[in-house]
Amino acid sequence: MSVAAVTAYLETLGLGDRVRVLSRSSATVEEAAQALGCQPREIAKTMSLLQEQGPVLVVAAGDGKIDNKKYKAQFHQKAKMIPGPQVEDLVGHPPGGVCPFACKEGVAVYLDVSLRRFEKVYPAAGDGHSAVELTLPQLEESSRCAGWVDVCSGWQEEA
Numbered sequence: 001m002s003v004a005a006v007t008a009y010l011e012t013l014g015l016g017d018r019v020r021v022l023s024r025s026s027a028t029v030e031e032a033a034q035a036l037g038c039q040p041r042e043i044a045k046t047m048s049l050l051q052e053q054g055p056v057l058v059v060a061a062g063d064g065k066i067d068n069k070k071y072k073a074q075f076h077q078k079a080k081m082i083p084g085p086q087v088e089d090l091v092g093h094p095p096g097g098v099c100p101f102a103c104k105e106g107v108a109v110y111l112d113v114s115l116r117r118f119e120k121v122y123p124a125a126g127d128g129h130s131a132v133e134l135t136l137p138q139l140e141e142s143s144r145c146a147g148w149v150d151v152c153s154g155w156q157e158e159a
Helices: 003-011 029-036 068-075 084-091 113-117 136-143
Strands: 019-021 044-051 054-061 108-112 130-132 147-149
Touching: 003 019, 003 130, 029 130, 044 084, 054 084, 054 113, 108 113, 108 136, 113 136, 113 147
Parallel strands: 054 108, 108 147
Antiparallel strands: 019 130, 044 054
């Protein structure tokens, strides 16, 4: 997939104008925050995990980290990140551009409660030089998420 595919998908929801193509890298939380002029915690990072039933994306605040105990309690299996070379084949986006939009069919998306602190967040948009500015209701709708989960830690100290 690409920024063009994500933009086309978001245009169907009236959100295509929210996509930002950046001159600087946004492949990491820190790089994205610098490129967008926001706090790292406002970056909605999308983590690619592999479960027995297939790939799962967890979108969390930039300062959140997968908590193995919480993840196992939620999904009844250990958190296992998808190896970098397999991410694009399984999810549809390359590392650094993974986002919850226009993914391959069968990829489940969950939003972590760490995002609920913010009025707007910035997920990637298909590559390592893109982002989308969305409110939480817009993210929830456009990601077609399967629901909200509480699988991250490390962010509560800044709540």
